[in-house]
Amino acid sequence: MKTLKLALIGMLLTVAGVANASLIYQSGSYTYYEDVNGLEWVYASPCAGVGGCGNDVTLIDDFRFPTELDWNTSFVDLSALITAFEIDLNNTNACASAYFGSGFSHCDFGNVTAGYVWGAPTSIASSPTISFGETFLVRNQARSSIPEPTTLATLALGLLALRLRRKA
Structure with a gap:
């Protein structure tokens, strides 16, 4: 279980780093x-x-x-x-x-x-x-608010972690 948690944290950090490498909107x-x-x-x-x-x-x-x-x-x-x-x-x-x-x-x-x-x-x-x-x-000003891939990935990993925690 500890290995699974570390893998999830590693994936989260990897996805977050990749998504922030290129800017979607340069204000x-x-x-x-x-x-x-x-x-x-x-x-x-x-x-x-x-x-x-x-x-x-x-x-x-x-x-x-x-x-x-x-x-x-x-x-x-x-x-x-x-x-x-x-x-x-x-x-x-x-x-x-x-x-x-x-x-x-x-x-x-x-x-x-x-x-x-x-x-x-x-x-x-x-x-x-x-x-x-x-x-x-x-x-x-009307610009569409599209969630970044990092946001969706973080949400998905968080929900997965909660589900795995309940099973444990």
């Missing part, structure tokens, strides 16, 4: 902001989303270029965008991400604070079409 790879209207925003690139700095932003993980309605529902003006992403010269965490394929991930705080925000309406951006304007992406 730590970009600067992220969730608004109260059900939208998730990311700081995607320090260049225009299309035709800026030589590479276009890649739309992945259900992110898309925001519409004027998205902008206006989430941010009343430029200062609301700056506050939401905590953009200032002391916050090096609020930088654009190379995750979206633009090839650039540096922080252009001056561009954002000057209103160089690509694709934003003029109520937010002073220069929404400039090639070095910062690009933000948006997606709806």
Whole structure:
């Protein structure tokens, strides 16, 4: 019985290690902001989303270029965008991400604070079409909640262990 318990624990640790080896969803790879209207925003690139700095932003993980309605529902003006992403010269965490394929991930705080925000309406951006304007992406929050294989394996092994314990 002791050998069986050790085998179960070993299997559990093996399955958990394999499942965590590759990430299903990388939330730590970009600067992220969730608004109260059900939208998730990311700081995607320090260049225009299309035709800026030589590479276009890649739309992945259900992110898309925001519409004027998205902008206006989430941010009343430029200062609301700056506050939401905590953009200032002391916050090096609020930088654009190379995750979206633009090839650039540096922080252009001056561009954002000057209103160089690509694709934003003029109520937010002073220069929404400039090639070095910062690009933000948006997606709806509704993401399916699919249990990871580790969760299911842990549950199955736990139920099996309980059953074996009752028989013993």
